[in-house]
Every structure is written in structure tokens, then in C-alpha cells.
Amino acid sequence: MNLRILLVIHSMITLAAGIVLVVTPNLIPGVMGVNIDKSAYIICYLLAGSEFGFAFLSFYGSKLSDPKALRVISLACIVFHGSTGVLEIYSYFQGLNAAILGNVVLRVVVIILFIYYGFYKTPLKPVSEG
Numbered sequence: 001m002n003l004r005i006l007l008v009i010h011s012m013i014t015l016a017a018g019i020v021l022v023v024t025p026n027l028i029p030g031v032m033g034v035n036i037d038k039s040a041y042i043i044c045y046l047l048a049g050s051e052f053g054f055a056f057l058s059f060y061g062s063k064l065s066d067p068k069a070l071r072v073i074s075l076a077c078i079v080f081h082g083s084t085g086v087l088e089i090y091s092y093f094q095g096l097n098a099a100i101l102g103n104v105v106l107r108v109v110v111i112i113l114f115i116y117y118g119f120y121k122t123p124l125k126p127v128s129e130g
Contacts, residue, residue: 002117002121003062003070003074003117003118003121003122004062006113006114006118007058007059007061007062007073008058008059008062010054010055010058010077010110011054011055011056011057011059011062012055014051014052014054014058015051015052015055015059017048017051018048018049018050018051018052018055019048021045021048021051022044022045022048025041025044025045026044028044029044031099032096032097032099032100032103033096033097033099034096034097050080054077054080057073057076057077058073058077061073067122067123067124067125068124070118070122071118071119071122073118074114074115074118074119074122075114075118077110077114078111078114078115078118081107081110081114082107082111084107085103085104085107085108085111088100088101088103088107089101089104092104
């Protein structure tokens with residue numbers, strides 16, 4: 001595995017999540033025991049928009065070779081999954097189903113992968129001054 005493959009996999013997963021959130025808005029929240037009324041589907045649609053944005057960023061980022069750009073993309077994914085994971089933990093303590101903790105674990109794995117491949121395996125090359 002390398003960062004390019006990680007970004008392609010990430011793009012496919014986030015694209016799929018976005019599509020599910022649009023086509024069947026109650027499916028993903030339902031797994032966590034949350035039923036969303038049709039009048040509140042806008043919340044799922046807004047989240048789907050974020051998923052589509054990260055799918056786009058990840059897919060087209062996989063075609064880049066500039067280490068600085070790849071690190072920025074990796075950092076954006078880390079911030080997205082990190083902040084979402086923290087908010088999922090907060091939701092758990094607010095009474096959400098414990099199933100959300102499985103999602104938090106997955107996010108931690110994704111964060112570790114982006115740290116490893118986006119920073120450790122994508123070192124910045126020194127700029128030669130001339």
C-alpha cells in the first residue's frame with residue numbers, strides 16, 4: 001500500500017457513503033439507532049456533500065506527486081476524521097447507541113494510515129537554494 005492507493009480507497013468509500021446518505025438518508029443513522037424524519041433529511045444531504053467533497057479531494061489527490069500538496073490532503077483527511085470521531089464520542093456520551101464506537105475505531109485506523117502514508121512515507125525533499 002502507498003498514499004496513492006489509500007487515497008483511491010478513501011475516495012471510493014467516501015463516495016459510497018455520500019450516495020447512501022442521499023439515496024437512503026436513514027440507513028447510516030439507523031445503524032446507530034437514530035431515526036431521521038424526512039423533514040430533517042437536509043442534515044444527511046449536507047453530510048453527503050462533505051463526503052462527495054472528500055471523495056473528489058482524495059481521488060484527484062491520488063494523481064498528484066507534490067509532497068506538500070499530498071501532505072495538505074492527508075492533513076485535511078486527518079482533521080475530517082479526527083473531528084468527526086471526537087463528535088461521535090460526544091454523541092455517545094449524549095446517549096447515542098454504542099455502535100458508534102465501532103465507527104470511531106475505524107476513523108482512528110484511517111487517521112493512523114494517513115499519518116503513516118501522508119507524512120512518514122511522504123517526506124518533504126529539501127529545497128536546494130541556488
